[in-house]
Amino acid sequence: MELNVQVSGTAHQWSQIYLSDVSNPQKQSLFISKLNLCCEVSDCSDPDKTSAEQDLKHQMLLELVDFVSSGSARFNESAIAAMCKMCAINLFRAFPPKYCSNSTSGEVEDEEPMFDPSWSNLLLVYDLLLRFISCTSLDAKVAKTVYGKVMVHRPFVRNAVSNIIYRFVFETERHNGIAELLEIFGSIISGFAVPLKEEHKMFLWRALIPLHKPKAVVVYHQQLTFCVVQFIDKDPKLANSVITGLLKYWPVTNSPKELLFISELEEILEMTSMAEFVTIMVPLFRRISFCLNSSHYQVAERAHLPWNNEHIFNLIMHNRRVIFPLIFPALERNSGNHWNQAVLNLTHSIKMMFCEIDEELVLACQRKLEEENSRSSEAAEKRKMYGRLKPSACTVAC
Incomplete structure (x- = not known):
């Protein structure tokens, strides 16, 4: 079949010419022409016209997906450029207002999901892009050339992502x-060279750590934790600043969020060296002591579990003379007052463990707590007595 590939042909004409029907030398040109035709974005103002255009575009996208999946062609630089152009025009778009969520969490939980009218085609564009970049038939030299061109834009990409995060955290939520975005950046961070550049550390301090602040952190916490852990893996000294940031944004009145923080904290401590742990352990275990006493049983239960981690346990045992006096009052309060049996059992286990390892330290903490309780009782009694004497003194004076 003879084919004179010209972009001037109508979409309907091109839809009747299939990639499977032309010779191999013509496939590349027809592939590019179909990509260019898919760059047309429909106007939703005319539903009837839009429906016909969307159906035609859907048919071409399906054919392009099948063609790329077959792995029968090698794509040159022109094909890559056409693919990038088509994906950019279709995917980088403004969301229509009626499809944007008004919830602060960025997710609509109680309503039916609402999709862009062209979502069926957008889904195919995403699929086509994924299959294209995963294609083994991409010319290696061409791919290297494209990567070389993209490398110079990496600082711009990082700045653009940072600005999106700043706007999200400090303005709109x-x-x-x-x-x-975080999932993509996780892969980028894993490729950072060591030692880390200062600009990369600044991204951690100014963008990733403040992302723990918004209420919607539950939506992206898994990806955020992965990014943070990647940074610490590259530079273990960053553990101190990350834990400090977690303590700064700790959700005192939000128990589900607090559970996420404790889980992330455990992952970070697993990678923390003794030298870094010593510098942060006092404020850290002051916060953990509050968690141990939480009336939310899941928070209290989760706060007991890091002791089961061998590395964290060793960190605690080497510094037990500092750490145990910080958490012992919380353990004692749990023993006498906590309503949940699972928490009571965990508290009892930790106390027994410390008794077996260092009974002298436990007894010393017990004596100190009794002295503090005694002083508190005396102070409370004095205030009570003063409260009774004050009205009498006023009466005499009158």
Whole structure:
């Protein structure tokens, strides 16, 4: 079949010419022409016209997905450029207002999901892009050339992502793609060279750590934790500043969020060296002592579990003379007052463990707590007595 590939042909004409029907030398040109035709974005103002255009575009996208999946062609630089152009025009778009969520969490939980009218085609564009970049038939030299061109834009990309995060954290607290951005950035961080550049550390301090602040952190916490852990893996000294940031944004009145923080904290401590742990252990275990006493049984239970981690346990045992006096009052309060049996059992286990390892330290903490309780009782009694004497003194004076 003879084919004279010209972009001037109508979409309907091109839809009747299939990639499977033309010779191999013509496939590349037809592939590019179909990509260019898919760059047309429909106007939703005319539903009837839009429906016909969307159906035609859907048909071409399906054919392009099948063609790329077959692995039968090698794509040159022109094909890559056409693919990038088509994906950019279709995917980088403004969300229509009626499809944007008004919830502060960036997710609509109680309503039916609402999709862009062209979502079926957008889904195919995403699929086509994924299959294209995963394609083994990409010319290696071409891929290297494209990567070389992209490298110079990496600082711009990082700055753009940082600005999106700043706007989300400090202004709107509303964005539908934070989890996806963090997932992409996780892969980028894992490729950072060591020692880390100062600009990369600044991204951690100024963008990633403040992302723990918004209420919607539950939506992207898994991806955020992965990014943070990647940084610490590259530079263990960053553990101190990360834990400090967690303590700064600790959700005192939000128990589900507190559970996420404790879980992330455990992952970070698993990678923390003794030298870094010593510098942060006092404020850290003051916070953990509050968690141990939490009336939310899941928070209290989760706060007991880091002791089961061998590395964290060793960190605690080497510094038990500092740490145990900080948490002992919380353990004692739990023993006498906590309502949940699972928490009581965990508290009892930790106390027994410390008794077996260092009974002298436990007895010393017990004596100190009794002295403090005695002083508190005396102070309370004095205030009570003063409260009774004050009205009498006023009466005499009158």
